[in-house]
Amino acid sequence: MAKSLLIISRQAPWAGPAAREALDIALAGGAYDLPIGMLFLDDGVFQLAPAQQPGQLQQKDLSANLQALPLFGVESLFAAARSLGERGLNASALSLAVQVLDDVALTALIDRYDQVITL
Template sequence: MSQSLLVISRQAPWSGPSAREALDIVLAGGAFDLPIGLLFLDDGVFQLAPHQDAKAVQQKDLGANLQALGLFGIEDVFACSHSLAERGLTVPSIAESLGNEEISRLIDRYDQVITL
């Protein structure tokens, strides 16, 4: 039986490779039908902001990777409600908003947790 994995993405899409690496791990896990979830926390919620101009900061656009989550069977996508509110963002349609207590329970549900 496969161990479940939760990837916590805490970096903004333009702050380095961590945001892309988190999405790559999740998509690879989905391709192999692993039980996997993705949580956007802290500045990681900026990855969910619409209409980003990745070229302006000489980065690759992560929007296509986010759109591909469903195609890879990744249904467990979450965003921290506190992080969204602090940054003036609304809950995106691809993610479920969770409070701090819900996030604690979510982390406990998974066998392995990776934070990037």
């Protein structure tokens, strides 16, 4: 049986390549039917903000990649409640359906996975 993998995405979509790399890893793993979860933490929750305009920063839009996650079998999507609150994001207005977790649930989530990658 394949080991489970949790990808923690901590970077804003416009802060460099880390957000895109995290999505690429998730999509690739999903294509091979690996049990993958993705956690948006810290500035990574900005990836879930609606109506982004990355072209103004000469960045590529990540929304299509985000929307493709469930199509590739990456359906375990999570966001940190504290990160959302600190950045003024409302969980009900995000561009992707995620399970919002408090700090205790985050610890339990990370413990559930065999391997964890943080980008």
